[in-house]
Amino acid sequence: MTETAHMTSNRQAYLRTMMRQYAGIVLSLVALCVFFSLTNDRFLSVANFTNIFQQVAVIAITAFGMTWVILLGEIDLSVGSIIAVAGMVGAQIIGLGWGFAPALMLTLAAGAAMGLFNGVMTAKLLLPSFIVTVATMSIFRGLVSLPTGGAPAMNMDPTWIAIGANSFLGVPIIIWVVLVLFVVNHVALAHTTFGRKTYLTGGNREAALYSGINVDAMKIRIFMISGLMAAISGILLSSRLYSAQTNAGMSYELDAIAAAVLGGTSLSGGVGTMVGTLIGALIIGVLNNGMNMLSVPYFYQLIVKGLVILIAVYLDVRSKQRQG
Amino acid sequence: MAEADIVLHMTGVRKTFGPVVALSNMDLTVRAGRVHTILGENGAGKSTLMKILAGVQLPSAGEITLDGAPFYPVTPQEAAARGLAIVFQELSLCNNLSVAANILATREPTRMGFISDRKVTARARALVHELGLPIDVTAQVGDLSIAQRQLVEIAKGLSHDAKVVIFDEPTSSLSDNEAEILFGIIERLKAHGKAVIYISHRMEEIMRLSDDITVVRDGEYVDTVAREDTTIDALIAMMVGREMAEIYPPRIGDVPDTQATPALRVTGLTQTGAFEDISFEVRQGEILGFFGLIGSGRSEVMNALFGTSMARGTVEIDGEPVTIRSAAEAIEHGIGFVTENRKEQGLVLSHALRPNVSMAALPRFSVRGFVRSRAERREALSEVERLGIRTNSIETVTGTLSGGNQQKVVLAKWLATRPRILILDEPTRGVDVGAKFEIYRIIRQLASEGTAILMVSSELPEVLGLSDRVLIMSEGRVSQTAPRDTLTPERVMTFATGHVQ
């Protein structure tokens, strides 16, 4: 049948584009791993990679949310602050003695509500999301300190702590959370009409509108997803730190944006994947981990990280240009 | 014709994009003081050839000389400096800037490094006046209609002196009046000894303007003929490789019953400043043509019907009054809208053909929120087949398709919604003759299956060739609605210009 012939050739073409799409960043990731394993013999071990995954979890999950936002052609700079608010909301509710499950639910709801606020301001008041989220980054960061006056909240629930400390089937729970969220976000983006509408709206807002896509509703929902992902990151972070810190998640928005962009997400919208973002987050994680093992001073780490981002994105853009 | 007249000469020009061969072997000889038309089907490689001359793309192989010297411009600036001017097929204007700023883009007059707005406006105004174009240079480009933007594009292309002037489908979105102005400009360029390269799919104007005509097929040079030595039929045969007997297919079945409830009835539709008191009805299976000059308000009426702009008045579908406030609601009521501006409202140019085809009909291609990619692929493949879209695969990025093929993708997208009422705004813009016939056939077919069709077109022959009835607009009002058989081109033009007593 000609149709099946068409389909297999389509699938092969699809696989080929996939390989090409990620060739640049996968190479960067491999190069980094090779470099660090040559300079440090403890780098290449199951234990260390588990460690990297755990460290990268917060950035990766935040970056999943950020990927949706950037795909739509918007930006969310408030995620770092949402991470801190989430931890604090959790700690306060635990402090009220309501127990783990209500604390978890209300924390997630708080994240979604903050995203809702960003989305409504952007969609309904027609303000650029850059401005809105610069403002809410500051507002949310201020809100964190309201309950404790700036001190960390230490009253954590044992189950809450267990998320960051325990393992399931030999794999840390944090890693399970990252993997499950990766699959959910990937499937939603690649296979649902919601994901499709995100790509279309980010690619050409006006054409999307003319095709019957409710662009405002898309914006609001996607900022809610971003808020929700940041809240989950906040829960994981406070769980690992046994406390809610008021400066938690500071500048994580930049790492999340970097992960998405390293993964091939275009800041002008419409192009990008969750697979790319996961690889992008891993690059950042490997870099942080490797440099820490080599005891590179923090300020050098910042410089190196910035340079690696520039080089990786440049290589990626250039390899895509050459393919035409 | 002496050799000395030769301004531009190219042989064996080839251009490939990865596996796609846009031009395989192209020859061209252009002489001073003559209009040289390039004719070929959608995707034949015409625009690619022009982009090579304009310094936008580099040829993969071949020889090009300009005034006898090798000519391989690497940037548009270099091509311009060597004496080449071009009016691009795809509008390349900045919507957020004024007309004047666009016309003089990158060549703004400055004083001590600062752009002088006053001088820009004055110089643009002088240029537009000299060309005789009816445009206001202080207007924002984003506020202009497609036709007006095309005029701005023409002014921009002609804003510097050149030996060779290229026009890539300049008339595809112009109505006859504006086109006449352009033809006047071309005559003057010719009289000044410029070489003009002209691309169009409108055979009548080609026969009127050209001195020489070169036919391209599948990226390959076929032949160059003098206008006196050929006919429209001969050219079409050379271009598509077969004879074409007719242009407008006849209607299938009977004219719909005038007593039946109209599929769409519009009464007193008014949008202040754009149109006033528009009333009409269309029945199932009927094709209602909308004719009018640029600025007569046709596209604005269609946008109001589709819910993408607001208007007062009543709209009834199948006898039921409805309020449509968004495109989503319009689509739910079974309305489809092939928009005039494919680049902005029609396509997501950065995405592949497949998601573009399905984008207005996602509910048809999904179950419980998941995209049924098999059904989607099948639809895209069958539309590619049905409309004869020239593409490597359905995963090809639409932005790389030729202009006419992009237009067909917009049509495919709305056909995929299976509309009961289909609004077509300039549906054959930039489409070649062979494909036009196919599109007309599909429109007829849809009508015979009961779709009510509103067709806006600036091409009078198209309106008269296809419509059952014609509504003529003039300055935002309906100046006449009449059955096709009672109309002649002259009568339509009198109503359209508003010169009726």
Ligand SMILES: Nc1ncnc2c1ncn2[C@@H]1O[C@H](COP(=O)(O)OP(=O)(O)OP(=O)(O)O)[C@@H](O)[C@H]1O
């Ligand atoms: N940047 C690109 N990448 C890939 N393919 C391209 C690119 N530009 C053009 N093509 C392909 O080259 C072929 C020729 O396109 P071109 O635009 O020159 O056609 P055309 O003759 O101008 O058609 P039309 O009459 O529709 O404007 C088409 O098949 C098109 O898809």
Ligand SMILES: [Mg+2]
């Ligand atoms: Mg073209």
